Amino acid sequence: MQSSNWNHFEHDADIGLRAAAPTREGLFEAMGEALTAVVTDPASVRLEQRIGIHCEAPDDALLLVDWLNALIYEMATRRMVFGKWRVALDGYQLDALVEGEVVNRTRHRPVVEVKGATYTALSVEQDASGNWNGQCVVDV
Amino acid sequence: MDLNRLEHTSEFCWQIPVEGPMNVPGVVFGDREQIMQMDDKVYEQLRNVTHLPGLVGAVYAMPDAHWGYGFPIGGVAAFDAEAGGVVSAGGVGFDISCGVRTLHTGLTATELGAVRSELADSLYADIPVGVGSEGLISLSDAEMDAMLCGGARWAVDQGYGDLEDLNRTEERGSIAGADPAEVSSRAKKRQRREMGTLGSGNHYLEVQRVAEVFDSVIATTYGLSIDDIVVSIHCGSRGLGHQIGTDYLREMVIAAADFGLVLPDRELACAPILSPLGQRYLGAMRAGMNCALANRQIITHLTRGVFGRLLPGARLEMLYDVSHNICKVETHVIDGVERELFVHRKGATRAFGPGNPDLEPDLREAGQPVLIGGSMGTGSYVLAGTTESETAALSSACHGAGRSMSRRQARRQFHGRQVTDELAERGIVIRSPSSRGVAEEAPPAYKDVDRVVDIADRAGLARKVARLEPVVCIKG
Numbered sequence: 001m002q003s004s005n006w007n008h009f010e011h012d013a014d015i016g017l018r019a020a021a022p023t024r025e026g027l028f029e030a031m032g033e034a035l036t037a038v039v040t041d042p043a044s045v046r047l048e049q050r051i052g053i054h055c056e057a058p059d060d061a062l063l064l065v066d067w068l069n070a071l072i073y074e075m076a077t078r079r080m081v082f083g084k085w086r087v088a089l090d091g092y093q094l095d096a097l098v099e100g101e102v103v104n105r106t107r108h109r110p111v112v113e114v115k116g117a118t119y120t121a122l123s124v125e126q127d128a129s130g131n132w133n134g135q136c137v138v139d140v
Numbered sequence: 141m142d143l144n145r146l147e148h149t150s151e152f153c154w155q156i157p158v159e160g161p162m163n164v165p166g167v168v169f170g171d172r173e174q175i176m177q178m179d180d181k182v183y184e185q186l187r188n189v190t191h192l193p194g195l196v197g198a199v200y201a202m203p204d205a206h207w208g209y210g211f212p213i214g215g216v217a218a219f220d221a222e223a224g225g226v227v228s229a230g231g232v233g234f235d236i237s238c239g240v241r242t243l244h245t246g247l248t249a250t251e252l253g254a255v256r257s258e259l260a261d262s263l264y265a266d267i268p269v270g271v272g273s274e275g276l277i278s279l280s281d282a283e284m285d286a287m288l289c290g291g292a293r294w295a296v297d298q299g300y301g302d303l304e305d306l307n308r309t310e311e312r313g314s315i316a317g318a319d320p321a322e323v324s325s326r327a328k329k330r331q332r333r334e335m336g337t338l339g340s341g342n343h344y345l346e347v348q349r350v351a352e353v354f355d356s357v358i359a360t361t362y363g364l365s366i367d368d369i370v371v372s373i374h375c376g377s378r379g380l381g382h383q384i385g386t387d388y389l390r391e392m393v394i395a396a397a398d399f400g401l402v403l404p405d406r407e408l409a410c411a412p413i414l415s416p417l418g419q420r421y422l423g424a425m426r427a428g429m430n431c432a433l434a435n436r437q438i439i440t441h442l443t444r445g446v447f448g449r450l451l452p453g454a455r456l457e458m459l460y461d462v463s464h465n466i467c468k469v470e471t472h473v474i475d476g477v478e479r480e481l482f483v484h485r486k487g488a489t490r491a492f493g494p495g496n497p498d499l500e501p502d503l504r505e506a507g508q509p510v511l512i513g514g515s516m517g518t519g520s521y522v523l524a525g526t527t528e529s530e531t532a533a534l535s536s537a538c539h540g541a542g543r544s545m546s547r548r549q550a551r552r553q554f555h556g557r558q559v560t561d562e563l564a565e566r567g568i569v570i571r572s573p574s575s576r577g578v579a580e581e582a583p584p585a586y587k588d589v590d591r592v593v594d595i596a597d598r599a600g601l602a603r604k605v606a607r608l609e610p611v612v613c614i615k616g
Contacts, residue, residue: 008548009548010546010548010549011207011546012179012181012206012207012208012213012542012543012546013206013207013208013213013543014208014209014547015546015547015548039271058394062390062393062394065390066390069386069390072382072386073326073330073383073386076330076379076382077329077330077332077379079272079274102272103271103272105270105271105272105573109573109574109575109576110270110271110272110340110573110574111271111340111574111576111577111580112271112340112341112547112574112577112580112616113271113339113340113341113616115234115235115382115385116234116382116383116385116386116389117386118209118210118230118389118407119209119210119230119389119393119405119406119407119409120208120209120210120405120407122406122407137209139209139233139234139235139382140340140341140547
């Protein structure tokens with residue numbers, strides 16, 4: 001499920017990502033979109049290449065950090081930005097297909113590279129109404 | 141930060157007294173107004189760090205301290221390995237050995253004047269900067285390992301600079317104890333195309349004019365006079381350091397319980413220095429430090445190439461190169477006894493005072509140059525380490541202005557084009573691939589660097605030597 005239910009929250013030096021979604025999968029996808037938005041407008045990204053990502057972790061919060069760090073790694077080594085995220089979760093195992101393109105400095109006007117996802121202000125929680133909420137600060 | 145929670149111990153020094161699980165006090169440097177303006181998160185994070193085992197003395201926050209992750213930015217903490225001390229990947233951060241290198245040019249502002257714009261264009265063209273940029277140097281596996289062991293010395297051996305450069309580089313350009321085998325293949329892959337790149341965010345290359353000299357004796361020793369043109373390079377260990385931080389933070393977060401460590405914040409992830417994980421991290425982190433030193437050395441070489449073409453009379457000689465995101469083994473005198481400590485400085489600069497045996501003989505009388513970066517519209521500073529700083533904060537000083545506004549706030553308040561135009565009116569030429577990036581780095585998004593440095597000087601952390609004004613800024 002693609003979602004635009006995300007925002008960036010204030011952090012002195014870096015950038016906080018926050019998202020909410022009806023499903024855990026949707027939350028992880030929305031956090032992927034929030035991550036791209038640190039670098040460029042997700043809507044500007046053409047879906048030209050697709051890659052697979054696998055992560056597993058001991059809990060949801062660490063899985064979120066692993067997911068964001070996997071995206072950061074692929075962005076850094078492939079010089080890509082992503083515009084579509086499809087996440088499947090099985091317990092604390094994540095399999096995803098993400099789509100995007102190689103950075104185009106003229107069209108994307110990329111703002112900043114993301115160094116890594118931190119464990120500061122990190123959370124993944126399901127609220128009383130069943131929605132999933134998550135947040136993470138990324139270092140830029 | 142709430143002053144009522146602090147004890148005012150001297151004019152610019154405030155203490156968080158030991159209570160509960162704190163092992164040592166927290167110490168914050170600043171005047172009343174600065175402390176009040178600091179985010180409460182600095183208090184919280186400083187206090188959290190004091191819970192770690194094996195700490196010695198106190199945990200310090202420099203006058204530019206702000207909310208970081210785990211440690212506050214501007215945080216200093218030292219650990220004794222034999223007392224159960226830890227090494228913290230969170231306490232070093234992702235940008236291992238991020239630092240500043242300042243070069244003389246032998247030129248004056250008048251000599252630069254006519255070619256300023258052309259110089260900006262050429263530096264921007266020749267030095268890879270910003271997201272998606274790639275270095276011109278691609279390393280084989282063996283070359284990568286050699287670089288990770290050799291640092292700036294490796295770069296000089298490859299022809300990127302002169303042996304004299306190493307004499308003015310922290311640790312003579314090469315950190316001992318690096319272990320490339322403990323650096324993951326992912327980290328090495330991430331670095332493959334990033335040698336000699338500036339990066340983005342607050343990283344920059346600036347051409348600067350010496351606008352003011354405060355201590356003429358030390359300025360003369362450092363080779364600085366009014367109107368001199370210098371070049372400052374601010375960047376770090378690029379993708380390799382970022383991935384080492386990512387890899388070891390995760391491992392330390394998961395291993396914390398096995399070590400019996402109760403972390404008030406997962407980002408304080410650490411391991412006992414003497415544990416296999418602690419030793420592996422130190423080997424990898426030192427490799428990251430060498431990567432940063434090599435990176436700044438290669439950028440120096442590229443910069444010399446540009447100046448050589450446009451200003452053949454220029455001679456870009458080193459003033460100094462010092463990092464501000466590190467964990468290093470240093471000897472400090474604690475209660476009259478020399479102790480070997482693992483000093484973490486996260487957004488804080490080593491500031492060895494006069495007489496320190498680790499300094500080159502020609503710097504030993506003046507003390508170590510301490511290089512403080514401002515924003516692209518304000519000044520930067522050269523300070524000198526002091527004797528008093530050893531007892532005040534383990535020979536540490538601030539590292540920059542520190543942000544006063546989040547990136548999001550800055551983006552809402554400023555437009556990149558407008559910032560660039562306003563700076564151009566003041567004679568500062570900006571070149572950057574990202575207008576939004578320029579907005580996020582707008583000068584008002586930073587604290588007043590003059591005030592931060594003034595407090596560092598008055599608190600005895602480092603002595604003001606010279607103020608540098610930007611002339612050209614290449615910004616990621």
